[in-house]
Amino acid sequence: DAGITQSPRHKVTETGTPVTLRCHxxxxxxxxxxxxxxxxxxxxxxxxxYGVKDTDKGEVSDGYSVSRSKTEDFLLTLESATSSQTSVYFCAISRVRNEQFFGPGTRLTVL
Amino acid sequence: GIQVEQSPPDLILQEGANSTLRCNFSDSVNNLQWFHQNPWGQLINLFYIPSGTKQNGRLSATTVATERYSLLYISSSQTTDSGVYFCAVERDAGNMLTFGGGTRLMVKP
Incomplete structure (x- = not known):
């Protein structure tokens, strides 16, 4: 397949706690x-x-930060999780011709 | 930003029927993809089709870029075709996809 994994696949956390999701x-x-x-x-x-240490914001970036210290890993951090960040999070990679392929997703619940 | 509208929002078919899903977009694009999200939530690439026509088995897609729409055809539908079909477009070279709201398809045996 596309060689993308996400961890964890499911997470339940409490409001105010930091959370980091990993895409590999x-x-x-x-x-x-x-x-x-x-x-x-x-x-x-x-x-x-778009490369190691090169990141940019998308449409809904408030409350999230990212880091990419290695080509293979892209981390998404919620510094202080809120209930509005309960969602399913997908990582994607881009191959040639801009076509994107998606990982399996992480279901995050913030109580 | 670019607007992407899909129709119909919901579709129920009997197994074996054919269907056409439509995606309209508000600006010129240099990337258009169709995805199938299965009942387990997995997003599966169907077509990368910024223009022209492609076919893959029972599925085919056509994009008319000058008129800003794309069509996904499903022939001889099967229960495994159930799920949500998304169209997504990229306007600029920044590789950021904008998704439509999806078409939820249910195929009954």
């Missing part, structure tokens, strides 16, 4: 993305990366 790819692609999926909103881009 095995195929050395330059571009990586974080999306969230919510009912009624489809998928929306949070942040993306």
């Amino acid at each position: 790819q095995t195929e050395n692609h330059r571009y990586m993305y974080w999306y969230r999926q919510d009912p009624g909103h489809g998928l929306r881009l949070i942040h993306y990366s």
